[in-house]
Amino acid sequence: MSRYKAMIYITLKEGILDAEGETVRRALISLGFDVSEVKSGKMYIIEFKCDKDPEEVVEKMCRHLLANPVVNNYKYELEEL
Amino acid sequence: MSRYKAMIYITLKEGILDAEGETVRRALISLGFDVSEVKSGKMYIIEFKCDKDPEEVVEKMCRHLLANPVVNNYKYELEEL
Numbered sequence: 001m002s003r004y005k006a007m008i009y010i011t012l013k014e015g016i017l018d019a020e021g022e023t024v025r026r027a028l029i030s031l032g033f034d035v036s037e038v039k040s041g042k043m044y045i046i047e048f049k050c051d052k053d054p055e056e057v058v059e060k061m062c063r064h065l066l067a068n069p070v071v072n073n074y075k076y077e078l079e080e081l
Numbered sequence: 082m083s084r085y086k087a088m089i090y091i092t093l094k095e096g097i098l099d100a101e102g103e104t105v106r107r108a109l110i111s112l113g114f115d116v117s118e119v120k121s122g123k124m125y126i127i128e129f130k131c132d133k134d135p136e137e138v139v140e141k142m143c144r145h146l147l148a149n150p151v152v153n154n155y156k157y158e159l160e161e162l
Contacts, residue, residue, distance in 0.1 A: 001115070003117075004087045009124055011126070013123070020126070021125070022128035024127075024146070024147070027146055028127070028129075028142060031142075031145055031146060032133060033129055033131075033138065033141075033142060034082070034129055034130040034131060035127060035128065035129045036084075036129065036130070037126075037127070037128040038128075039125070039126040040123070041123070041124035041125070042121070042122070042123065042124065043090055043092070043121070043123065043124045044102070044105060044119055044120070044121055044122070045109060045118075045119070045120040045122070046105075046109070046114045046116060046118070046119050046120075047116065047117045047118040047119075048109075048114055048115055048117065049114060050114075057114065057149070059146050060092070060111060061112075061114060064112055065108055065109060065112060066095070066105070
């Protein structure tokens with residue numbers, strides 16, 4: 001069994017209202033920054049073991065638990081430990 | 082004024098209880114994954130304009146609004162648009 005570390009990034013799909021991003025945008029503007037857009041997202045750094053294709057395992061984690069395919073996009077980076 | 086895109090990643094410092102990460106770890110284990118550690122974090126993708134050093138601007142955004150220096154680490158990638 002090999003050990004891996006996955007960095008998983010989850011964002012909202014285009015067209016889905018990003019209330020947090022909009023709140024942060026307004027707050028940054030009120031602090032004097034010239035900000036045109038803010039997108040918010042989540043990130044998970046996961047250490048796991050598996051004996052099959054680690055990409056397949058991470059895809060399953062995303063589809064079954066971490067991301068909602070209706071509203072989220074996800075991407076990830078994998079590293080063998 | 083130049084336009085930039087910053088990808089900002091905010092995580093909890095070592096030693097700070099990551100309740101969300103621990104919940105995700107247990108959920109992944111209950112789904113049959115062999116997971117030893119999960120760290121959760123936030124991500125912001127910010128488009129902004131500035132006429133000075135963009136790294137300095139992103140540092141200020143992080144310190145003044147996005148990250149809490151007591152409990153968070155942050156890192157970022159910058160790209161000119």
